[in-house]
Amino acid sequence: MAGPTTAERGERQQESSVPPPVRRLRPPRPRTIIILAVALVLLGAGGVWALYGSQWLRVERVSVSGTGVLTPAQVREAADVPLGSPLISVDTDAIEARLLRKLPRIDSVDVTRSWPHGIGLKVVERTPVLIVEKGGKFVEVDDDGVRFATVSRAPKGVPALELAPPESSSATASLRRFGDDRLVREAVRVAGDIPAAVARTTRTVKVRSYDDISLELSDGRTVAWGSGEKGAAKARTLTALLKAAPGARHFDVSVPTAPASSGS
Structure with missing residues (x-):
């Protein structure tokens, strides 16, 4: 039985070299876009509420370390950290400035947020020479x-x-x-x-x-x-x-x- 002719083989090669049709992605439906947008808004609103409006992330304690001559109670009083305020809203720079102004014995202080309920005050006192x-x-x-x-x-x-x-x-x-x-x-x-x-x-x-x-x-x-x-x-x-x-x-x-x- 005779095989395919040269012309037939050429046609088959051309057919095999043709790329498959590209599947185009359909754009999301308007309803899907609306649902995603609403979900993002709710998620953002929930995060803002958790940081500012909830009772979960509020200042409940102030820890002090590094004191020598000063007492932790003196540092806490001078720092005047607003207990009960949202932790995210506490102005750490203002606390640092207040401590350096009220307690000249402090050479430097590092004020940090300690999630979920604390403020940390790491004090370095001046040493007399x-x-x-x-x-x-x-x-x-x-x-x-x-x-x-x-x-x-x-x-x-x-x-x-x-x-x-x-x-x-x-x-x-x-x-x-x-x-x-x-x-x-x-x-x-x-x-x-x-x-x-x-x-x-x-x-x-x-x-x-x-x-x-x-x-x-x-x-x-x-x-x-x-x-x-x-x-x-x-x-x-x-x-x-x-x-x-x-x-x-x-x-x-x-x-x-x-x-x-x-x-x-």
């Missing part, structure tokens, strides 16, 4: 030179800051040139550079002028530090000097490359 005696009380100064609190009892282990009396000519010149705040910051800078072993026994940081700062240790020894510049080099030099001359009573590291010690 110097104290200034004033009227029988003590003003605490932090490492930025901020005078943030006045206390009736001096904190242990914190050196006193002593500024030269106003009648001192060097003090008057420094105050006129740098200002009291700048001199306090220089004293803070020095306090931060004192070697740890020396810092534990430092009783007073005396500032006579910008470049005349000295330390008085608890055993009566003194250190001429000079300005607040080259603090790291001065700290290393002082550490070496204390080891080399343990019986000395006065140390001078104002020029760290040419230190000196005297007394016995």
Whole structure:
């Protein structure tokens, strides 16, 4: 039996190469569109109601962490978080600003929502590095030179800051040139550079002028530090000097490359 002719084979190949008809998707019916739209509106309205109108997501508690000198009760009172309000509507920035304004001891605070019913206040308190005696009380100064609190009892282990009396000519010149705040910051800078072993026994940081700062240790020894510049080099030099001359009573590291010690 004879097979297909060449013409017949060509026709079959043409038929097989014709792509199948494309099925066009029918657009959704208007009724389906309306149902979907209504469902989305109801879903959105339900979400808004849950966040703002329901009793499910309202502020019921305020947790405080990170306090040292301050008490959690003091922080809660200053924060004045609106209990019973929708959690989503609480202005966390306003709470932060209120705490920093009312409690200067707070250096920073992180205010967060703790779903479904809480507000968290994570506090970082300022740490005093110097104290200034004033009227029988003590003003605490932090490492930025901020005078943030006045206390009736001096904190242990914190050196006193002593500024030269106003009648001192060097003090008057420094105050006129740098200002009291700048001199306090220089004293803070020095306090931060004192070697740890020396810092534990430092009783007073005396500032006579910008470049005349000295330390008085608890055993009566003194250190001429000079300005607040080259603090790291001065700290290393002082550490070496204390080891080399343990019986000395006065140390001078104002020029760290040419230190000196005297007394016995």
